[in-house]
Amino acid sequence: MELTFGLQLLTAPWYRPDVVVCVSPPLLAVALAATRTQLTPHRPALGVVVHDVYSRALVEMGAESGLSARAVRAVEAFTIRRADGVAVIHEGFATDLVCTFGVDPRRIREVRNWTHIAVPDxxxxxxxxxxxxxxxxxxxxxxxxxxxxxxxxxxxxxxxxxxxxxxxxxxxxxxxxxxxxxxxxxxxxxxxxxxxxxxxxxxxxxxxxxxxxxxxxxxxxxxxxxxxxxxxxxxxxxxxxxxxxxxxxxxxxxxxxxxxxxxxxxxxxxxxxxxxxxxxxxxxxxxxxxxxxxxxxxDLLLSTTGAIDQYEQWILDLAATRRTTHSTREGEDP
Missing domain, CATH: 3.40.50.2000 (Glycogen Phosphorylase B;)
Incomplete structure (x- = not known):
């Protein structure tokens, strides 16, 4: 299912978006979306929201060795490095992304998961x-x-x-x-x-x-x-x-x-x-x-309004970065 969805991302029309936001997992679909952004004229900004770090899971579940594990790490590294911005749900993930994949910490933003349930009656x-x-x-x-x-x-x-x-x-x-x-x-x-x-x-x-x-x-x-x-x-x-x-x-x-x-x-x-x-x-x-x-x-840290506001600002920042990049490139064209 994940592969099918990812392949659809490669062929579906995108209608010139300013920003493409993906959530990992699923890793494979996000990797294919990252590939698509690289191949798209007037490339949109790519934002990846990281809920799980696959490479860390491989270590902690005892599967850090082997061909499949190396392949997963390579896919995750490819995906994260090509993102213009990464949002993580916990500051600890940022450390892994910086140390394991060499991601610039300035491209990482922490946005906590919000509470989605009502107070019990x-x-x-x-x-x-x-x-x-x-x-x-x-x-x-x-x-x-x-x-x-x-x-x-x-x-x-x-x-x-x-x-x-x-x-x-x-x-x-x-x-x-x-x-x-x-x-x-x-x-x-x-x-x-x-x-x-x-x-x-x-x-x-x-x-x-x-x-x-x-x-x-x-x-x-x-x-x-x-x-x-x-x-x-x-x-x-x-x-x-x-x-x-x-x-x-x-x-x-x-x-x-x-x-x-x-x-x-x-x-x-x-x-x-x-x-x-x-x-x-x-x-x-x-x-x-x-x-x-x-x-x-x-109430203090996990409100829906607070998290959505942070995501909105993150996406606006990604869009502004992409517009600046396009303007610079167009100014350099002969």
Whole structure:
């Protein structure tokens, strides 16, 4: 699908745009768009919004060697270097782009992902909790989003199993979908403190977050700088304490520390994950303080209006740069 879309970019009419903006991933389609801009008369400015750094992912997922890995790095380098401007969703990505690909830091701009959900309605959250039979005496720990390799959700299953063995009223809920879901369900079969839920409609998502006692980010050990979990923006807005099982030097840990909205435990430690889940679910004062901090962080840094304004200015700057370049070239023509 990505290749098909990219090939369409090469042949579709563009009608002389001033700026072309692409979002990576998908990397291959963006690379083909970059190629198209190079071949277009009166070349438009190319802006690339980087959500994930592929080369970093190869390292952290243990696939940094081999022909395919080298090919991916080469494609990513080609694409980023040909961009007139790069927008990153976290300042840590800028470091990788400068050090790995030699991108001029003046061409990089940080624009944070914005919160796309409404503040949960307490009544709707209570209904959601009741519908799914989550008891008032249970601590519900909710992981919402993709179930892939980098999430390392076997750690959550182990924590749920441990809760059952200890007779604790802690329910771990995995809400969403992904290529690892079937395997995870098989691994968690028969674990009473574990529940899988399918993705919910967008309108119902805030209620699902608000129905939980603790919102969970879980990452595979070693995952640190390949991406910033998009779920965090929703978690901050939901006003619930966040529990992050992640590398202490990673972007997720940085976000948790900067926001003061949660607690971090090392990735791959189900015992510590369970211990802190119980603490957040029983210490009302702590949970309240973290929840309020998350809401403040969301309001201050992750507003939709602020992010869109920054993107608008970035695109205007790209267009101005391209017009200046064209004017210079035309003035030099004989």
């Amino acid at each position: 307490p009544a709707a959250s209570a209904d959601f909790r009741s519908t799914h039979k989550w008891g008032d005496d249970e601590i519900v720990v909710l992981h919402a989003g993709n179930m892939g390799t980098k999430q390392g959700l076997e750690n959550v299953i182990d924590s749920a199993r441990l809760a059952g063995e200890r007779g604790l009223r802690v329910r771990f809920v995995l809400l969403g979908d992904g290529h690892r879901r079937t395997d995870l369900q098989a691994a968690g079969a028969g674990v009473p403190n574990l529940q899988f839920l399918p993705p919910v409609p967008e309108a119902e998502f805030p209620a699902a977050l608000g129905a939980a006692d603790v919102l969970l980010v879980n990452e595979l050990p070693g995952v640190a700088h390949m991406a910033v979990p998009s779920k965090l923006t929703s978690y901050f807005a939901a006003g619930k304490p966040i529990l992050a099982a992640t590398d202490e030097s990673g972007f997720t840990a940085e976000e948790i520390a900067e926001s003061d909205a949660g607690i971090r435990v090392p990735a791959g430690r189900p015992d510590l994950l369970l211990r802190e889940a119980v603490r957040l679910g029983t210490d009302r004062a702590l949970a309240g303080r973290l929840s309020e901090a998350g809401r403040r962080y969301s």
